[in-house]
Amino acid sequence: MQQPVTIIDVAKAAGVSPSTVSHTLNGKRPVSDATQRRVLEAIETLGYVPSWNASRLKQNASGIIGVLAADITETFVNQIVRGIEYGLSGGDYSLFFVSGLEFGNDLKRAYNFLKSHQVDGILFCHHIPLWKEFNLDPKRSDIPIISLNMQSADMISVVIDNETGGRQAAEHLYSCTMGHPAIICGPEDRLSTIDRLSGFSQRISELQLTLPDDPYYGAYDFEHGFEAATHLMDTHPETDSIFCANDYIAAGAISAVIKSGRSIPEEVRVIGFDNRDFTAFWPIPISTFEQPLQQIGILGASILKQVIHTGTYTPTTHVLQSRLIPRASTIRH
Amino acid sequence: MQQPVTIIDVAKAAGVSPSTVSHTLNGKRPVSDATQRRVLEAIETLGYVPSWNASRLKQNASGIIGVLAADITETFVNQIVRGIEYGLSGGDYSLFFVSGLEFGNDLKRAYNFLKSHQVDGILFCHHIPLWKEFNLDPKRSDIPIISLNMQSADMISVVIDNETGGRQAAEHLYSCTMGHPAIICGPEDRLSTIDRLSGFSQRISELQLTLPDDPYYGAYDFEHGFEAATHLMDTHPETDSIFCANDYIAAGAISAVIKSGRSIPEEVRVIGFDNRDFTAFWPIPISTFEQPLQQIGILGASILKQVIHTGTYTPTTHVLQSRLIPRASTIRH
């Protein structure tokens, strides 16, 4: 562990001035070939790496984009983050990832942290409205913020159209002969659940069909799907189509339906949401929707770069669509 | 988007000197209550956030730990990263996450990037030896590096004991009556695969048993498991125990075994590795091993903090154990 090498050390070693070293690196003014060679050589031998801090102190742009997310282990979040990386790679920006976890989900502190690092912009990536109490006015903020996966008033947002997803699910099940639809929801407070339910219900009533009263709110997991579907088969034995809020629920529902002695997809059709890995090779492959998560990240990054570049922030909402993946749980093979 | 507020603006607004503002914030020397109040008030109204860059320029420690990983969408990686976040949260360090993706997997560039940000240490988190060609001598580096999930000569490493995992798998299958074991591997070049195979084989020969010649190298996926097990049932119908390199392979193997008309776990036992979410609710719940991924991150972060604090770097390897999770694919319910 030794002393850091500065631009002055390099300048001395190469027998030039610090500004020449700087310009050799940044190419903002011509440097003769001979000088350039000596400088680069000195940099190599000394192992010099310019200090980002010192550099950014002089310039107004940091070249860093901050990403704020709650939990990186959520597929939702890490897929979006990966999209952001794609969107940023090869460009002039680096990504500074900050987890809500570090800040006890205190968005204000996390925001200040990013600000203190002089990030040029922030991508705010949420899968749950954990931080909804934070009311930062983006117009008064000196850093542009883009909200990913959740619509925020007064912000540029990139979201998925869950309502249309719900409508599409109804449409698909209808095309597979639907007479008695049912739905098994996720947690009641999740916006995505609400929107999907709303889209599905709308289409159902347009089709002159009816749903059981109970939307089966519950956890996004297998057990909930299993129990809800068991109850459903019991109380509504005529059910022939089940729309599940996500794939875990769908897997549970499928197991319950089979256990009840019914065949899939002949007697009952089940569809999930999210396209989790296991749906493709589940004993009965599960029909589901692929969400454009990486697209959210890519688009968000691209919009943010625009905003930074042009300096104008106009709140808008960009909507992306999910894609139906029909499999054996709804269509005969 | 307005001009950034500096410490001087605050000082003026509060009618004090910049150093007083600084000391109010950092508490390195006493400040009278009255002054403190005025300063904090000024900070609040102006929305002042100190510049990290300027601050770090004066100090030697940046308070940032760099995390270098290839692909955040890999469960492996994001679980470890989450562990790091836990290990760092509440302390004096923030995390600077850098993806190999951004740098075209050029470790040297990524390393320089982190160095230019003056990180105090680096956690190098790999699930595949993508960057093995990079031979940075950690003793000559001025930044301490810790290798997570892969042993590196001359580095402090935190790894999982895959060999013992393999031995444990053999032990468990043996305790469930094993007469004719078999193995279905993952990609041949993965260290984890090699170590697990080696541990398993060792224990098998200690038990005076033999394995089929073919270890079935292949992809870490369902199809490979299905095809390998189909072939295995065909060529080695006496097989009663299959150790699969991961859970996707195990799921495929189970499907193939069932399709061959054999019962699980009565006639054939199958065990996987990784404890993926679906193994818990697979129609036949899959026995598997839970890897202490978050522990790797937590331990790595803690060791790195030690190293930074004490200033001494002594290459060692810290080994963590996987945990067997017995389920219905090996034991009768």
Add this chain to the structure above:
DNA sequence: TTGTAAGCGTTATCAA
């Protein structure tokens, strides 16, 4: 308890 001033490593401006 507080203020003044030097300096961290870089880049922009000006001069040569």
Add this chain to the structure above:
DNA sequence: TTGATAACGCTTACAA
């Protein structure tokens, strides 16, 4: 084509 110098925003002796 190059060099000297000031300045970025902050911390920290040193002085008061």
